[in-house]
Amino acid sequence: MIKLKYLILFFVIISLSFNAQEKEITTESKVISFKEVDEIPVFPKCENKVLKEEKVKCFNRGIQKHFAMRFDPNLLSSLNLEPGKKRIFLGFRIDEKGIVDNIRVRAPHLKLEKECKKVLSSLPKMIPAKLNGKPTATLYTFPFTLNITETEAQKKARLRKEKREKKRLEKSKI
Numbered sequence: 457m458i459k460l461k462y463l464i465l466f467f468v469i470i471s472l473s474f475n476a477q478e479k480e481i482t483t484e485s486k487v488i489s490f491k492e493v494d495e496i497p498v499f500p501k502c503e504n505k506v507l508k509e510e511k512v513k514c515f516n517r518g519i520q521k522h523f524a525m526r527f528d529p530n531l532l533s534s535l536n537l538e539p540g541k542k543r544i545f546l547g548f549r550i551d552e553k554g555i556v557d558n559i560r561v562r563a564p565h566l567k568l569e570k571e572c573k574k575v576l577s578s579l580p581k582m583i584p585a586k587l588n589g590k591p592t593a594t595l596y597t598f599p600f601t602l603n604i605t606e607t608e609a610q611k612k613a614r615l616r617k618e619k620r621e622k623k624r625l626e627k628s629k630i
Contacts, residue, residue: 487593497550498583526575539606547597554582
């Protein structure tokens, strides 16, 4: 019985020490919000910008251009999404070395999520954000809206359905 108590105590102590080590690791690599850093990450070709506002605009433009150049434009029409506005939420971390990782995407279709992750993972290495003069990891999140228009196939299907519905209503009136 005493051996069992010592064995249980041993496992409790071991698990607590592993837990403590885990907490130390997570506090060392604390990720700071984009708004909290002294200097934001610098996208390539934005190094010459002096003012923070200019750097932010250049960074955002760089992300947008990167997306426009690498996003597969044929994907949207192949997904057969319902027409209308679709919101996509993107987030990623720029680590202390300026490398993009920890990519998160929320989109209305799995293939759309995969494409966004593929595009984000191809972002170039950047100059990392700085806090108190030291490179630091930072989070960057942004939502964007896609305006999905009706494809020809969807339009034809909708018109056929409306025509059938109209005929059904006319028959029911008789």
